Amino acid sequence: MVALPSLSPPPPRPSPSPATPRRRPPPPPPPHATPSHRVRSRPATVVSAASGVTDGYHSTIRSLNSRGRHVPRKSLGQNYMLNSKVNEELVAAAGVEEGDVVLEIGPGTGSLTAALLDAGATVFAVEKDKHMATLVNDRFGSTEQLKIIEEDITKFNVRSHFLPFLEEKSHHRRKYAKVVSNLPFNVSTEVVKLLLPMGDVFSVTVLLLQDETALRFADASIQTPEYRPINVFVNFYSEPEYKFKVERTNFFPQPKVDGAVISFKLKNSGDYPPVNSAFNGKRKMLRKSLQHLCSSSEIEAALANIGLPVTLTLPVLARFSPVVARPSGFSCNNSGDGSSSSPTGHCRWAHIHPAPGKISTPIQLIHPHLVHVVAYKNPRYAATDQSPLSPPLRFSIRRRRPNQSPRGGGDLGFPRPRRRRLPPRHRPLLPSSIPGGLRRVACPKMRPVFCGNLDYDARQSEIERLFSKYGRVERVDMKSGYHGASLLFLDDGLGSTFPA
Numbered sequence: 001m002v003a004l005p006s007l008s009p010p011p012p013r014p015s016p017s018p019a020t021p022r023r024r025p026p027p028p029p030p031p032h033a034t035p036s037h038r039v040r041s042r043p044a045t046v047v048s049a050a051s052g053v054t055d056g057y058h059s060t061i062r063s064l065n066s067r068g069r070h071v072p073r074k075s076l077g078q079n080y081m082l083n084s085k086v087n088e089e090l091v092a093a094a095g096v097e098e099g100d101v102v103l104e105i106g107p108g109t110g111s112l113t114a115a116l117l118d119a120g121a122t123v124f125a126v127e128k129d130k131h132m133a134t135l136v137n138d139r140f141g142s143t144e145q146l147k148i149i150e151e152d153i154t155k156f157n158v159r160s161h162f163l164p165f166l167e168e169k170s171h172h173r174r175k176y177a178k179v180v181s182n183l184p185f186n187v188s189t190e191v192v193k194l195l196l197p198m199g200d201v202f203s204v205t206v207l208l209l210q211d212e213t214a215l216r217f218a219d220a221s222i223q224t225p226e227y228r229p230i231n232v233f234v235n236f237y238s239e240p241e242y243k244f245k246v247e248r249t250n251f252f253p254q255p256k257v258d259g260a261v262i263s264f265k266l267k268n269s270g271d272y273p274p275v276n277s278a279f280n281g282k283r284k285m286l287r288k289s290l291q292h293l294c295s296s297s298e299i300e301a302a303l304a305n306i307g308l309p310v311t312l313t314l315p316v317l318a319r320f321s322p323v324v325a326r327p328s329g330f331s332c333n334n335s336g337d338g339s340s341s342s343p344t345g346h347c348r349w350a351h352i353h354p355a356p357g358k359i360s361t362p363i364q365l366i367h368p369h370l371v372h373v374v375a376y377k378n379p380r381y382a383a384t385d386q387s388p389l390s391p392p393l394r395f396s397i398r399r400r401r402p403n404q405s406p407r408g409g410g411d412l413g414f415p416r417p418r419r420r421r422l423p424p425r426h427r428p429l430l431p432s433s434i435p436g437g438l439r440r441v442a443c444p445k446m447r448p449v450f451c452g453n454l455d456y457d458a459r460q461s462e463i464e465r466l467f468s469k470y471g472r473v474e475r476v477d478m479k480s481g482y483h484g485a486s487l488l489f490l491d492d493g494l495g496s497t498f499p500a
């Protein structure tokens with residue numbers, strides 16, 4: 001923890017004496033962003049017209065101390081920006097201009113907020129730390145140009161809170177907002193997952209992240225071993241561009257790593273290709289990534305049919321998807337071509353068929369935007385139908401035998417915990433924990449069903465209603481750590497199937 005020196009009023013500098021212990025804070029670090037372009041020589045601290053104060057080392061310390069001594073919290077990623085030039089570069093990277101509406105995550109002491117207000121933007125700021133929210137409020141007073149919400153961005157429903165604000169500020173004309181933020185490093189992936197699919201609200205998202213993370217997000221070459229599902233996600237929803245590196249000396253307290261600014265130009269939701277299942281694989285080798293949908297030979301035949309390579313790019317995936325997935329309603333009645341819409345009314349469901357003969361292969365009911373349900377094929381129906389083109393199989397949630405040792409969450413999309421195998425009489429039946437804070441099901445009849453990629457508006461009650469057709473839903477756990485994921489506990493009764 002860093003003990004902040006009190007600087008109000010700043011004491012006169014004592015003449016240095018070897019006997020006196022040094023009490024003054026270290027001098028301001030040489031502010032240095034290393035832009036890939038536009039290197040301008042400017043003073044380290046710039047007077048903000050909106051705020052009337054400078055944002056540098058001393059002013060940051062002063063504002064942190066202004067409401068009692070405030071020690072930056074590591075758990076909240078509180079590394080404050082000391083260099084106003086970096087803030088200005090952030091604002092410029094987002095092309096913020098007069099009349100723009102901007103979402104800022106974590107305004108902190110308000111240094112970036114000041115730069116945004118100076119550029120003529122109206123700012124909607126979400127700050128988790130009560131102390132910092134009050135501090136920004138004090139700094140800017142009551143202005144029409146700024147609204148501060150004290151909330152955790154990862155639990156915040158951006159759509160329902162931000163859209164009315166956007167409409168009001170843009171005078172009910174359809175206008176895209178922007179996101180500009182010096183993010184706490186520890187929530188960057190969550191925030192990226194939250195914001196990128198919102199191309200109908202935001203045109204561009206400019207974030208100051210950990211340099212390594214920014215490099216990873218901006219990597220568009222899928223042939224490298226570092227390529228991860230997050231890259232598919234990022235490139236699916238946006239066009240990322242690495243802007244410039246920000247050295248760690250620009251922050252207080254100084255983090256252990258450098259930062260970097262990255263911009264994501266968001267795509268409009270109407271243009272997304274329906275390729276959700278491709279998010280599951282690390283490399284986009286179709287034969288492997290999609291082996292749960294059809295057999296390898298069928299995948300290869302489909303590829304040959306449309307003249308595709310085995311390793312995919314996003315546009316190619318978009319062309320391939322309809323060959324293996326047929327759109328259907330969620331409440332499909334064995335005809336497989338239902339067209340009911342999702343609970344939030346956005347899109348249709350795509351029903352993917354299981355690989356022949358793979359009894360416990362996860363069967364994915366994939367919805368381009370809403371939900372991705374992993375259920376398990378019931379061995380009882382293994383013999384009924386094997387062809388991916390015939391009417392859909394009947395599924396049921398896989399049943400766990402009452403005396404079966406609790407298996408890890410691997411089948412549910414969570415890593416399987418390592419367990420020491422106990423003799424049967426010692427095996428803990430129920431309840432036990434699996435990673436992610438989820439509890440095992442207490443009743444052997446209750447089946448956990450994992451739903452991912454939930455829409456931001458999706459509510460617990462909607463999921464409950466959706467699944468209640470297939471059995472008694474004991475409860476729905478909305479996972480906040482995972483982007484839009486929930487786990488629901490379903491008692492489908494002995495004879496019932498999923499979907500019916």
Ligand SMILES: C[S@@+](CC[C@H](N)C(=O)[O-])C[C@H]1O[C@@H](n2cnc3c(N)ncnc32)[C@H](O)[C@@H]1O
Nearest residue numbers: 076079080081106107108128129152153182184
């Ligand atoms: C890296 S500091 C940036 C502060 C300021 N924007 C600046 O440039 O100096 C991150 C800020 O985000 C806030 N924060 C941390 N976690 C948050 C969360 N989950 N939701 C909203 N704000 C958060 C912290 O309290 C802190 O003020």
